[in-house]
Each structure stands twice: as C-alpha cells, then as structure tokens.
Amino acid sequence: MEPDVRRMFLLADVAAHGSITATARALNYTPSAVSQQLAKLEDEAGQPLLERQSRGISLTIAGEAVVRHATRIRQQIRATRAELDEIAGLRAGRLFLGTFPTAGSSLLPPAVTRFRELHPEVRLTVRSGLLAGLRHMLENRTIELALLWDYEWNRLDDDGLQVRHLLDDQAALVVGRHHWAARRTSIDLSALAGEPWITRAENNPVAEVLARSCRAAGFEPQIVYEAHDYQEAQAMVGVGLGVAVAPRLALTNPRDDVAIVPIRGYAPIRRILLARLAERRPTPAENAITAVFEEVATTFARPTHG
Structure with a gap:
C-alpha cells in the first residue's frame, strides 16, 4: 500500500510543530483527527513512524524518511506551481509554430518581431512546410499552431481543426x-x-x-x-x-x-488561416500569438499598388 501524500505532509507538520496538539491547533483540526490520520499512515507504511514519550513525540527512522520525502514533494509541488504561473503569465515556456513559404517571408516576420517584443521569455520554434506536411505536423503534435491556406475549390474542411481566418490574399x-x-x-x-x-x-x-x-x-x-x-x-x-x-x-x-x-474582375482569392487541433486547449502562448497574427494581418489586408 502506497503512503497517502496528504498524510505524509501531516506527519511533516507534526514534526515541525513538535506535537499533535500544536499541529491540530495550527491546521484547525482536532487532535483526535490528526491522530487517526497518522495511524492510517503508519498502516500504509507498515511500521511505526512516531514514538510517543512522556515529554512528547519523536520520529522513528521510518518517520524521518517519510518527512524527508514529504518535504521534497512539497518543494516540487511549489516549484511546479511557480513554473505554471510563469508559463500562464508568458514569462516562460515555448511555442511550436508551422508556416508555409510565402507566409514565412511576409506575414510571419512582423508577427515574430511583435511577439518577441511582448513576450521575450517565450521560446518560439517555427517549422516550414507545404499544406499536407503542416497538417501532418499538427496531427502528430510537432507544432501547436499552423499558418495554412485554401481556395474556393479546395476549402479546408476538417472537423479536427479549429481554423481562424486571418486575411484574404488577393x-x-x-x-x-x-x-x-x-x-x-x-x-x-x-x-x-x-x-x-x-x-x-x-x-x-x-x-x-x-x-x-x-x-x-x-x-x-x-x-x-x-x-x-x-x-x-x-x-x-x-x-x-x-x-x-x-x-x-x-x-x-x-x-x-x-x-x-x-x-x-474575377481572380481567385487565397484565404490565409491559422489552425490548431480542435481537441487541444490552447495555451496562453497560443492565444497571445493568435492576437499578434490578427493584428499583423490587418496591415496585409490593405492592397498595395506596384
């Protein structure tokens, strides 16, 4: 039977506070509730973890081992929470993006520049390919987002993708x-x-x-x-x-x-699209670069005369 992590943390608290009574007071539990949880932890461990003495309690060798590991687990959980907060705040993390050649030489460079200005700590990796290759990279999760395109006679019709229309490329x-x-x-x-x-x-x-x-x-x-x-x-x-x-x-x-x-008169229009797998929940970095692409796309939507 594996030790319950929450009970391991409780034993570490008892060791830190020096007694079951002080621990119960600090955690707003009853001493009886703390004792019951510690008894269950000893059953899970298969051996005594505390020695009860007239002047209080002390840890057995097994109890010291549990407290040591509980302390490390708590540290890892705090580090995980801190890293998740960094990623959520776009102060860390990475983003994998796909593009095709003409978008890579036009729409992508100002988008990358703007994204790096806003979120310099997020590492951006870009893969370039043709339409079929980009869709394959999305499906096998080599990339998270892809710039794609379609025409009126071959619309990108795939329920597995969530597609955002960025601009019409005349x-x-x-x-x-x-x-x-x-x-x-x-x-x-x-x-x-x-x-x-x-x-x-x-x-x-x-x-x-x-x-x-x-x-x-x-x-x-x-x-x-x-x-x-x-x-x-x-x-x-x-x-x-x-x-x-x-x-x-x-x-x-x-x-x-x-x-x-x-x-x-008539000339087919190419739609420029930003796609991701519909089943995936977008990360904060994905949402951020989507907003950047929408901003940059407005400058390309206005035709220029040569």
Whole structure:
C-alpha cells in the first residue's frame, strides 16, 4: 500500500510543530483527527513512524524518511506551481509554430518581431512546410499552431481543426517594369489574352489560379515558363519572358524590374488561416500569438499598388 501524500505532509507538520496538539491547533483540526490520520499512515507504511514519550513525540527512522520525502514533494509541488504561473503569465515556456513559404517571408516576420517584443521569455520554434506536411505536423503534435491556406475549390474542411481566418490574399498581375501594363492602376486580364505567361511548376495552386482567371476573362493562357518559386517567376517576368499572376503575400518583396498591377474582375482569392487541433486547449502562448497574427494581418489586408 502506497503512503497517502496528504498524510505524509501531516506527519511533516507534526514534526515541525513538535506535537499533535500544536499541529491540530495550527491546521484547525482536532487532535483526535490528526491522530487517526497518522495511524492510517503508519498502516500504509507498515511500521511505526512516531514514538510517543512522556515529554512528547519523536520520529522513528521510518518517520524521518517519510518527512524527508514529504518535504521534497512539497518543494516540487511549489516549484511546479511557480513554473505554471510563469508559463500562464508568458514569462516562460515555448511555442511550436508551422508556416508555409510565402507566409514565412511576409506575414510571419512582423508577427515574430511583435511577439518577441511582448513576450521575450517565450521560446518560439517555427517549422516550414507545404499544406499536407503542416497538417501532418499538427496531427502528430510537432507544432501547436499552423499558418495554412485554401481556395474556393479546395476549402479546408476538417472537423479536427479549429481554423481562424486571418486575411484574404488577393491575386495580382506581375509584369516587367517596362511592360505597357505596368502603367495601369488596374487591369482586366482580357487585355492580356495574347501575352505569354509564366506559371508555377509541380501543380502549384497558383497554376489553377491563372487558368481559372484567364478562362473567366475568355481565353486560355499560353504558358512559356514553369517556375519553381515566386522569385524565379519574378526574374523571368523581369527579363520580359512573359507575365504572371501571383498572390499578394508572394509579392511582399518585389524585384526592381517588375511591377505589380491589381486585377479587375474575377481572380481567385487565397484565404490565409491559422489552425490548431480542435481537441487541444490552447495555451496562453497560443492565444497571445493568435492576437499578434490578427493584428499583423490587418496591415496585409490593405492592397498595395506596384
């Protein structure tokens, strides 16, 4: 039979106060109640813990061992409480976050900066990946929160996730700085029906964005280059190989030789989302960085003209 921890603490109190009567008075118990609990503790220990003498009580060797361990347990409990208070107050702890490349180069940096300004003692670790990888990391708890995205034709519909919509990431036209469309404040894609187009390779969702946008404008795009990232696509646009469509977050740091032109009419919008497992209770750090992301997202929700 394992000793009851609360009775171990009671024995430590008796040792500290020097008698059962003094302990009962300090804890607002009756001496009889204290004696009964100590008797049960001795039954659990299987041996005497106290020696009753005419001048009071003393601990047996076994009693001294119990008091020693009770003192350590109390110290550990106090240390646990103190650490929990530190974490709850965002004065300690850690947070694991997931992101995808375009969010990692746009939305994430100001959010990290702001979070560290507010909570410098919380250690932040970030993992970058694609959509399927980020969802897997959430499910196996490698990360606690993830920046995700979806489009109207592949909404993120998962009852296992709690999703917060941060902002709408509008698509924009990317043309060379000296292209005739660079002088426009906005443009209908139908005006670009005869242009060569640069898209993303490997079934990237922006390829679907381009196809749907051009079809809505009445034509099929002539693809001349498939880029493996947005910087490569910008580079090809910059040298005049063609024009491209990209989400705004991918154009946060545009090259000097390209211009960004808002699209009039239909262009699919990418939703930027912050997700966590629905079954998990969010930590104080998760709640804090969620508020930071919502604050930062408002600055990206206002489109800029390039």
